[in-house]
Amino acid sequence: MIIDIHGHYTTAPKALESWRNRQIAGINNPSEMPKASELRISDDELRDSIESNQLKLMRERGLDLTIFSPRASFMAHHIGDVQISRTWAAICNELCYRVSQLFPEHFVPAAMLPQSPCVDTATCIPELVKCVEQYGNVAINLNPDPSGGHWTSPPLSERYWYPIYEKMIEYDIPAMVHVSTSCNACFHTTGSHYLNADTTAFMQCLTSDLFRDFPTLRFVIPHGGGAVPYHWGRFRGLAQELKKPLLKDHLLNNIFFDTCVYHQPGIDLLTRVIPVDNILFASEMIGAVRGIDPETGHYFDDTKRYIEAAHVDAEERHKIYEGNARRVYPRLDALLKSKGQ
Numbered sequence: 001m002i003i004d005i006h007g008h009y010t011t012a013p014k015a016l017e018s019w020r021n022r023q024i025a026g027i028n029n030p031s032e033m034p035k036a037s038e039l040r041i042s043d044d045e046l047r048d049s050i051e052s053n054q055l056k057l058m059r060e061r062g063l064d065l066t067i068f069s070p071r072a073s074f075m076a077h078h079i080g081d082v083q084i085s086r087t088w089a090a091i092c093n094e095l096c097y098r099v100s101q102l103f104p105e106h107f108v109p110a111a112m113l114p115q116s117p118c119v120d121t122a123t124c125i126p127e128l129v130k131c132v133e134q135y136g137n138v139a140i141n142l143n144p145d146p147s148g149g150h151w152t153s154p155p156l157s158e159r160y161w162y163p164i165y166e167k168m169i170e171y172d173i174p175a176m177v178h179v180s181t182s183c184n185a186c187f188h189t190t191g192s193h194y195l196n197a198d199t200t201a202f203m204q205c206l207t208s209d210l211f212r213d214f215p216t217l218r219f220v221i222p223h224g225g226g227a228v229p230y231h232w233g234r235f236r237g238l239a240q241e242l243k244k245p246l247l248k249d250h251l252l253n254n255i256f257f258d259t260c261v262y263h264q265p266g267i268d269l270l271t272r273v274i275p276v277d278n279i280l281f282a283s284e285m286i287g288a289v290r291g292i293d294p295e296t297g298h299y300f301d302d303t304k305r306y307i308e309a310a311h312v313d314a315e316e317r318h319k320i321y322e323g324n325a326r327r328v329y330p331r332l333d334a335l336l337k338s339k340g341q
């Protein structure tokens with residue numbers, strides 16, 4: 001089985017974006033604010049948006065199942081207040097849930113949270129509870145920078161984040177650490193803000209003792225871990241200077257990396273530097289990089305090709321494709337087992 005742990009609903013019907021634009025307009029003009037019930041998207045529209053896009057590519061590439069979350073760049077937690085985020089997150093999570101109900105063999109939902117810059121993270125808990133208990137979400141996306149590129153929130157090691165961590169522990173779900181749109185002109189959203197955030201989250205964990213407080217807390221750092229695998233020696237050296245344990249003991253029981261690295265040398269480096277037990281297959285499609293690589297003739301985000309060509313044996317490849325995902329996402333494992341898979 002091939003599980004893609006990182007897919008976003010980037011092909012949602014246009015009505016979603018139109019509703020969001022009206023919501024944003026309504027922030028300054030409350031009489032314009034749409035009700036959630038004014039967004040109407042039929043099951044047929046959802047089916048069409050998936051079958052001819054995400055599911056078509058999954059079938060062509062031989063991927064069985066995607067952990068599916070709302071479009072990351074659209075989370076935009078910096079827009080409006082917590083109530084705006086709350087309504088928006090509820091709408092987006094409900095759509096991913098409906099997709100998972102329409103295509104139960106192929107999609108399992110992961111939730112975005114109704115975060116808002118510097119607002120108490122306990123405000124995210126009701127949506128998180130609903131998504132796990134009613135929608136069967138197996139993970140969350142946690143935005144370490146709800147300000148959208150200005151980094152106004154405390155580091156991930158601070159108690160500010162603990163209400164979310166406590167709930168993650170209770171439900172035994174991991175968080176993908178995933179920022180959203182950059183509203184800082186210095187940072188391109190997918191080209192720098194995403195990768196900066198991946199690297200930043202890792203370093204925040206490295207300098208702290210977060211996983212001493214939460215030994216079973218699990219973070220998936222997407223986009224191949226940003227700059228982390230490439231600079232593994234720097235991080236090992238910094239940990240040593242800070243008198244931290246070896247990284248394998250300090251962080252690698254809790255931090256995992258996906259394979260959203262869009263060329264063979266990057267995957268070769270990832271699989272050589274990072275233990276295979278910490279690597280989870282993902283493509284983040286249909287997402288950040290949608291074109292065809294002229295050097296190979298294949299889509300950049302057709303990441304299965306790189307894993308097939310990587311220097312890993314069959315057992316290691318199975319871990320990357322399925323085994324690690326089932327271990328890091330126990331609710332996914334339980335769901336698959338309940339279907340005899």
Ligand SMILES: [Zn+2]
Pocket residue numbers: 006008072178222284287
């Ligand atoms: Zn993503």
